[in-house]
Structure formats: structure tokens, C-alpha cells
Amino acid sequence: MASEFDTAHVKNIVLLGHAGSGKTSLAECMLFEAGLINRKGSIPEKNTVSDYHPLEQERSNSIFSSLLHTRWRGYKINIIDTPGYSDFVGEVLAALRVADTGVMLLDAAEGVEVGTDIIWEYTEQFKTPMIFAINKLDHDKADFDKTLREAKEHFGNKVTVVQYPRQQGAGFHEIIDVLRMTMYKFKDIGGKPEKLPIPDDEKERADKLHRELVEAVASNDEALMEKYFDKGELDEDEMKDGLKKAMINHDLFPLFCLSTERNMGSGRLMGFIDNVCPSANERPAEQPMSGKALKCDAEGPTCLFVYKTVSEPHVGDLSFFKVFSGTVKSGAELVNETNGVSEKLNQLFLIEGNKRVNVNELTAGDIGATLKLRNTHVNNTLHARGQNVDLKPINFPPPNMTVAIEATQKGDEEKLAQALHQLREEDPTLLVEVSPELKQTLLHCQGDMHLAVARWKIENVHKMQVKFNKPRIPYRETIRKAADATYRHKKQSGGAGQFGEVSMRIEPYYEGMPEPHGLTVRGRETIDLPWGGKLVYYNCIVGGAIDARFLPSILKGVMEKMQEGPITGSYVRDVRVSVFDGKMHPVDSNDISFKIAGIMAFKDAFQHADPQVLEPVNQVMVLCPEDLTGAVIGELQSRRALVEGMDTEGNFQKITAKVPLAELHEFSSTLRSLTQGRAKFSMHFDSYAPLSFEMQKKLAQEHSKEEALTMA
Structure with a gap:
């Protein structure tokens, strides 16, 4: 059986917007209008088609994207309903990758919210044709003009009115359409409206907005501009073609009116989607990672x-x-x-x-x-075999939050590993890392809500209990001055003994430093350490005090100790080691003896070389409304942040700061609480910086206690 709809009659739309803007309700209206459901579900009643997951019903908001489809006047419309919280951005990005038009819902009572701005950045990245729809015009605090003004401020003058409400608030029931120059009058229960002429008292405003719409359409197409100058108007087909072309080029964003609660305006929006919005074959051809462009053609290679x-x-x-x-x-x-x-x-x-x-x-x-x-x-x-097409992948954002996770029950480690693998398979924005350095399994996610969903799945789907811990910090150790040390390892216990004596100098390493003073260099090895920084190892042995065959064993000992620094047990970096003297025994000297002597000499020298603990510092960027900058800066400074600057980005203030990783635990939750979800942040590793003497002393004491407990 052939497909019921050909490519030209399939429209893929994604519903976007801040949490609570009405995306799921709009999806219900569209299914109801098309007759696919005979009763419109609601979020409070937990019976909507898209928010069907028990967790979504429990929390009363979308967490996962949902795929639905409807039929409308000979077209199939695939609808992807997406979550509005930034923690679930992966769901939005995946939907945008396959949608051909976006419908961005704005709350008439709230205006443009931060979630809208965050999503908008991604629609710009994908160049998704976009419709704006101002919803909740029946809300007591609805303000169409303010919301429109904010939309133009945030997204530019490409936002162009197609509809405006005749009245707002509880009495909202009439929408004036300046494309069709018609007024739609709804009954209180919504549904199919009555089409009426535009009333005299609205004609001036409607005519003005109609001219603005026609001019906006014509200005993006030279041929249409000429027709507009000749006739002073464009007919319906010319407007349809011009709107489609302008939307595909991201030159115009038509704006509609809705009340999804009372099912007003969704039918007209669906008519515009099937009549004007592009099908996949009208969008630019896909540009694979390699090879020629791939057209959306049913006759092409699968x-x-x-x-x-x-x-x-x-x-x-x-x-x-x-x-x-x-x-x-x-x-x-x-x-x-x-x-x-x-x-x-x-x-x-x-x-x-x-x-x-x-x-x-x-x-x-x-x-x-x-x-x-x-x-x-x-x-x-x-x-199809032999085609070798590799379509561009979705670039998911890096995580903003990390916790350590472990199974509550002993012996559940393998079960937890399987559960985490499954979570990662379903959600590419959730990263799992088994850290040998920190001896923890780390879960990297987008925020506390994202983490709560992961926990719910582990406990309810995989039927196991877990606990989240604060992740350990990957400190580094280094030194600030040179120090010499000699260590003799001697062990006699019947039969062959062990003997090795090593004298070494250790110094802080930096690029371009001069050769070791007063020593004769016989050989040099530079090692780029897997955890960052360098170890430079010199052979400065004169007169055969130590046989050359034992030098790799000394290096092995030094490397072993560098993996567990003497101060906090952290990795050591940026050290130069020069082995300049020692002693051997003709019978008892062997590799293990010199490895142990190397470990102990390095440890002794390190303790006398003014050791320094370094902490990881992240570059943090916070985007927030201007009225919240003081509170956000105060919060950052309470976390030992060095605020580097403040700049304007769109309608938000961008605060950049360097913040120690140790202070960023639960920053995501605090920022959400502090700003009522009106801010977002991103971060990445920047550098290692010296820790204060007091904090270094505290960490050293904690490490000593842990070692004592291990030895006991």
C-alpha cells in the first residue's frame, strides 16, 4: 500500500515555548479540530494525548517531546510537542532537527520569557521557519500589545502581525485577521468561528496592519515588490507564495492569536500551516557531512x-x-x-x-x-546500500551540573551500569563518566529537573534505589621551589635482598626554563601527562653511580607517586625531576628496589619543595534580565567567583565570571530559585589556580585522616 500522503502534503511542525505557554493544549486543540479525538483533554485532568508519561502527569508539564499527527484539508501535519524547561533542551534540539516549521507560543500574560529566548537561539541555528502565536488572550492579565512589543524587541521587526484580538481578558472571543481581512467570532466554547466583516471601528488599524504585512512580504521578493508597486496590493496566491519564501529564508515571522484553553484560533493556524508553511521538499536541500546535497524527493535514494x-x-x-x-x-x-x-x-x-x-x-x-x-x-x-550519506548530527549542549551516583544496595553496581547505559541511549544530553581519578561514577546533566527525571527512571523503570553524592574535586598538586632528596631502600630477609639509593632534584617546570644548574645532563625525556601538565625527567648520573638500566624504574616510581600526590592524593603536574646520584649493590640491586627508592625520594623532595594544591576553575556565563543582575553577581561572589564583566546580549545581561569548580555544586538549583527560572547559564573548564593556604591545609588534614583510616 502506497503512502496516503505524498511529500508535498506532509507538514512537520514543532511546538515551542517557555513552560506553561500552552503547547500541549494547542496540540489537543489541533487533534480535536481535525476530529482525531472527540474530547479535548487537559493537563489538570491528566488526559492529554502528548503528556502521557506518568512523570509528566505527576509534574503537570512536558518533559519529553511527543510525536503526534493529524489530517487537515488533504494534508498530514506531524506535530512534535516539546518541553519548555531548559533542562530538557535535548528534546527541543532533536525536534528542531526534523521539523520544517516551528510554532513559538508566547503567554499573553507573561510576555517573552527566558525559555523563549533560549529556544530562539536554537531556531536561529537551524534556520527553522517560524510562526509566533500569542496564547492565553482570555487571561485576566493578557496584554497583546506588550507581548507583541517584546517579541519585536527580542526577535526583531521580522515578527509581523497576521492577527490581533478585538478584545482581551475574560471577554476575548473575536480575532481580526489582517491577511484575510476577516473577523473571526467565536462562541464561548470555541470551535468553528463565524466569519464576519471587520467592524468600522477596527478598519483603520486592520488596514494599517494589512499594509505592513503586504509590504513585509513584498520587500523580500523583487518580483512581488514590482507587482505591489503596480497594483498597490497582492492577491491571495501571491501573498501565500511570498509568505512561504520569506519564512523559508527566515525573513518574516507571522504572528497569530490563540486561546488554547477555550479552543479559539487553532483551526485558522492549522489552515495557515497546510496552506503556507513549507513541506520538507520546499526547504533547502540537506548538506551531508560529505558528498553532494540531498534533496527531499520520494523518488531519490532512501x-x-x-x-x-x-x-x-x-x-x-x-x-x-x-x-x-x-x-x-x-x-x-x-x-x-x-x-x-x-x-x-x-x-x-x-x-x-x-x-x-x-x-x-x-x-x-x-x-x-x-x-x-x-x-x-x-x-x-x-x-540504501552503496549510498554513503552522513547527515549532519544534532550538536547537544554540554552539561551544567554533575553529581556522583551510587547504588544504595551493595551488589547492584552492574544493574546501575545497565540502567545508566539505557538512560544515556535515550537522552544524549545525559553523560555518564566512570572516573578512576575520583573513584566515583559521575552523572553530568543539564540541571536539577533533568537529574530528578533520571532518578525517577532509575527507581521506577529499573526498580533500584540510588543515592546522589557531591562529586569529589579533581585537584592537582605542584611545587613552587626546588628541593633535593636522597633515599636509600635496603631490605634483607634471607636470600637475595633489595638495595637502591637515589638522589634527585625536583623543580617547578615551565616552558623555556634553563637546563639544571650544576648538573651534567646525559639524557632527557618530556612526558605529556594524561591529566594535564608535564613531567620532564633528566638523567644527570655521572661515573656510573646508577646503571642506566635502572633509570626507567626510577621514572616508573616517580610516575606512580605523581598519580597520588603527597599532599591530597591528587595528580601531580608540571615538575622537572633530575636524578643526579645514587648507589647500587652488585647483587641486591634490581628494578623494584630503584622504583621504591624513586617513589620515596620524590615524596621526600616534594614535601620540601613548597608544595601547592591547584583547584579547577570554570568559566561561567549567566544570562539574566537586568533587574536580577545584582542578585546573580552577589550569588557568584559568595562562591569565590571573580566577576570579569557584564555585557548586553539581546534583552538580557550577560555576566562572565571565573568560579572554582568546588563552589559550583547545586549552582543550577540556586540560580533557578533565585531568578524564578528567568536566567540560564553555561560553563566550561578554564584553568587550574592556586588554592589558599587555609584551604590547602584543610584538604591536607582531611587526606591524612583518610590515609590513617585506610591503614588502620
Whole structure:
């Protein structure tokens, strides 16, 4: 059976916006308007099609993106409902990668919120054609003009009015459409409106906005501009083509009016989506990582991109994909470009929230899912054999929060490892690291809400208890002055004994430093340490005091001790070691003797070389509204931050600071609480910096106690 809809009649939209702006309610309206559901669900009643996950119902907000589809006037509209909190940005990015138009919802009572700005950055990255929709115009505090003004301030004058409300607040029931020059009058229960002429008292405003819309459309197309100058107007087909072209080029963002609560305006929005918004084959061709451009053509070579994976209990992994070219049929065998493995797509599904509908084929531009792809993951391209197409992957943002995780029950370590692997498979913004240095399993995530979801899944899906701990800090140790030390290792216990004596000098290493003073250099080795910094090892032995064959053993001992520094047990970096003297025994000297002598000589010299503990420092960037800068700077300074500057970025203040990693634990939660979620931040490792004497002393004492307990 051929696909019911061809490529030109499939529209892929993603619903975007700050948490609580009404995305899930709009999805319900669209399904209800199209007759796919006979009763509009609501979030309080926990019966919406898209927020079906128990955790979403428990929290009353979207956490995962949901794929739905509807039919409207001969078109199929695939709808991806996304979460609005920045902790779940991975879901938004994945949806944007496969959508062909975005619908950005703005709350008429709240205006442009920080979540909207965060999402907007990503839509700019993907150049997604965008519609704005001001929702909740029936709210007592609704302010259309203020919200429109903020939208233009934040996103530019490309935001162009297509509709405005005749009245706002509880009495909202009429929308004036300046594209069709019609007024839509709704009953209190919403639904299909009555189409009326624009009232006389609104004609002047409507005419002005109509001219602005026509001029905005014409200004992006020379041919249309000429027609506009000739006729003073554009007809409906010319406006439709001009709007589509301007949206594809990111030159115009039409703005609509809604009340999703009372189902007002969604039908007109759907009409605009099927009539004007681009299909996948009208967007620019995909530019793969290598090779020629890939057009979205049902007759082209089969190629699909996996953008999301969901693990279904008792069933397996469900892989969501978009067909970027060709037609995929159930039973098809495609090759994974990443690993060369052949995968068979035994079943194909259309997705309706938590329901799957079997289909025989999906054509270019459509979105669907399949089960049990063993070797295929998010960001993988599947294609017909011999095609070698590698579509651009989604670049997920780095994490902003880290915790250590461990199983509460002894013996559950393997079970936890499997659970974390599954979580990572479903969510590429969740990173798992087993750190040999810190002796902890670390979970890197986007924030405290993201972490709460991970915990819920582990406890409710994988049925095990875990606890989160504060991650240890990867300190480093180094020295500030030179010191010499000699150590003799001598052991006699019947038979062959052990003997090795080593004299060494250690110095702080820096690039371009002169050769060791007063020593004769016989050999030099520079080692780039895996944990950063360098070790430079000199052979300065004169007269054969130590045989050359024992020098690697001394180096081995030094390296071993550098992996567990004498002060805090942290890695040592940026040290120069010169072995300049020693003694051997003709019978008892061996590799182990000189390795032990090397360890002890290095440890002794280190203690006398003015040791310094270094702490990792992160570069932190916070974006927040101007009225919150004082509070944010105060919070950063309480965490030993060095605030480097403040700048304006769009409508927000950007604060940059260097903050010790040790002080950033739970910063994500504190910032959210401090700003009511109106700020966002990002961070990355910057450098290592010296720790204060008092803090170094405290860490050294803690390390000594731990060592004593280990020895006891």
C-alpha cells in the first residue's frame, strides 16, 4: 500500500515555548479540530494525548517531546510537542532537527520569557521557519500589545502581525485577521468561528496592519515588490507564495492569536500551516557531512535520520526517524553510515503520543518510528546500500551540573551500569563518566529537573534505589621551589635482598626554563601527562653511580607517586625531576628496589619543595534580565567567583565570571530559585589556580585522616 500522503502534503511542525505557554493544549486543540479525538483533554485532568508519561502527569508539564499527527484539508501535519524547561533542551534540539516549521507560543500574560529566548537561539541555528502565536488572550492579565512589543524587541521587526484580538481578558472571543481581512467570532466554547466583516471601528488599524504585512512580504521578493508597486496590493496566491519564501529564508515571522484553553484560533493556524508553511521538499536541500546535497524527493535514494530513542518496557527500543529522501518500506534493509552495520526495519509506525499505528511505508519528508534496531542510535543515518550519506548530527549542549551516583544496595553496581547505559541511549544530553581519578561514577546533566527525571527512571523503570553524592574535586598538586632528596631502600630477609639509593632534584617546570644548574645532563625525556601538565625527567648520573638500566624504574616510581600526590592524593603536574646520584649493590640491586627508592625520594623532595594544591576553575556565563543582575553577581561572589564583566546580549545581561569548580555544586538549583527560572547559564573548564593556604591545609588534614583510616 502506497503512502496516503505524498511529500508535498506532509507538514512537520514543532511546538515551542517557555513552560506553561500552552503547547500541549494547542496540540489537543489541533487533534480535536481535525476530529482525531472527540474530547479535548487537559493537563489538570491528566488526559492529554502528548503528556502521557506518568512523570509528566505527576509534574503537570512536558518533559519529553511527543510525536503526534493529524489530517487537515488533504494534508498530514506531524506535530512534535516539546518541553519548555531548559533542562530538557535535548528534546527541543532533536525536534528542531526534523521539523520544517516551528510554532513559538508566547503567554499573553507573561510576555517573552527566558525559555523563549533560549529556544530562539536554537531556531536561529537551524534556520527553522517560524510562526509566533500569542496564547492565553482570555487571561485576566493578557496584554497583546506588550507581548507583541517584546517579541519585536527580542526577535526583531521580522515578527509581523497576521492577527490581533478585538478584545482581551475574560471577554476575548473575536480575532481580526489582517491577511484575510476577516473577523473571526467565536462562541464561548470555541470551535468553528463565524466569519464576519471587520467592524468600522477596527478598519483603520486592520488596514494599517494589512499594509505592513503586504509590504513585509513584498520587500523580500523583487518580483512581488514590482507587482505591489503596480497594483498597490497582492492577491491571495501571491501573498501565500511570498509568505512561504520569506519564512523559508527566515525573513518574516507571522504572528497569530490563540486561546488554547477555550479552543479559539487553532483551526485558522492549522489552515495557515497546510496552506503556507513549507513541506520538507520546499526547504533547502540537506548538506551531508560529505558528498553532494540531498534533496527531499520520494523518488531519490532512501535515507533516514534517527533523532530520538525511547525504551519501551517488554518491547525494546523505539527509534524515531525522519525520511530525508526516498521511500522506506517495512522489511527494508538499510545500512548505518556510522558503523556500516545493516539494519532491517521489520515494522514501521506512525506515532500518536503513546500509541503506535502500523504502516507499510513512509515517504520522503514524513516522520515515523521503528522497533529493535540493535546497532543504531540517535544521530545515526540509515541509507540504501552503496549510498554513503552522513547527515549532519544534532550538536547537544554540554552539561551544567554533575553529581556522583551510587547504588544504595551493595551488589547492584552492574544493574546501575545497565540502567545508566539505557538512560544515556535515550537522552544524549545525559553523560555518564566512570572516573578512576575520583573513584566515583559521575552523572553530568543539564540541571536539577533533568537529574530528578533520571532518578525517577532509575527507581521506577529499573526498580533500584540510588543515592546522589557531591562529586569529589579533581585537584592537582605542584611545587613552587626546588628541593633535593636522597633515599636509600635496603631490605634483607634471607636470600637475595633489595638495595637502591637515589638522589634527585625536583623543580617547578615551565616552558623555556634553563637546563639544571650544576648538573651534567646525559639524557632527557618530556612526558605529556594524561591529566594535564608535564613531567620532564633528566638523567644527570655521572661515573656510573646508577646503571642506566635502572633509570626507567626510577621514572616508573616517580610516575606512580605523581598519580597520588603527597599532599591530597591528587595528580601531580608540571615538575622537572633530575636524578643526579645514587648507589647500587652488585647483587641486591634490581628494578623494584630503584622504583621504591624513586617513589620515596620524590615524596621526600616534594614535601620540601613548597608544595601547592591547584583547584579547577570554570568559566561561567549567566544570562539574566537586568533587574536580577545584582542578585546573580552577589550569588557568584559568595562562591569565590571573580566577576570579569557584564555585557548586553539581546534583552538580557550577560555576566562572565571565573568560579572554582568546588563552589559550583547545586549552582543550577540556586540560580533557578533565585531568578524564578528567568536566567540560564553555561560553563566550561578554564584553568587550574592556586588554592589558599587555609584551604590547602584543610584538604591536607582531611587526606591524612583518610590515609590513617585506610591503614588502620
